[in-house]
Amino acid sequence: MSICEKCGGIRLVELFQSPYEYLRCIDYIKAMIEDGDFELVEGNCALDEVKDKNGQWADDIIYHLIKCKKCGKEYSCCCNTYRGGGGFLAGR
Numbered sequence: 359m360s361i362c363e364k365c366g367g368i369r370l371v372e373l374f375q376s377p378y379e380y381l382r383c384i385d386y387i388k389a390m391i392e393d394g395d396f397e398l399v400e401g402n403c404a405l406d407e408v409k410d411k412n413g414q415w416a417d418d419i420i421y422h423l424i425k426c427k428k429c430g431k432e433y434s435c436c437c438n439t440y441r442g443g444g445g446f447l448a449g450r
């Protein structure tokens with residue numbers, strides 16, 4: 359499957375090494391959506407609510423799926439905030 363120019367520049371993350379790296383990835387995804395090339399398909403919390411104002415995670419496993427508006431390719435961002443791990447990868 360060929361990659362469109364919007365997808366060609368995506369910085370995927372094989373494995374989050376720290377909560378900070380996950381939060382940085384969420385900021386990156388928010389910026390991708392704000393730029394207008396990608397849309398949020400689903401997720402188990404709002405992108406700006408992965409941590410509440412007390413610093414608590416929204417869930418043990420936080421998941422978001424986004425889609426390229428141009429070619430339809432999907433990318434999932436999943437983080438296990440309890441045990442650690444997760445990443446930002448192509449596909450569901």
Ligand SMILES: [Zn+2]
Pocket residue numbers: 361362363364365426427428429430431
């Ligand atoms: Zn694309």
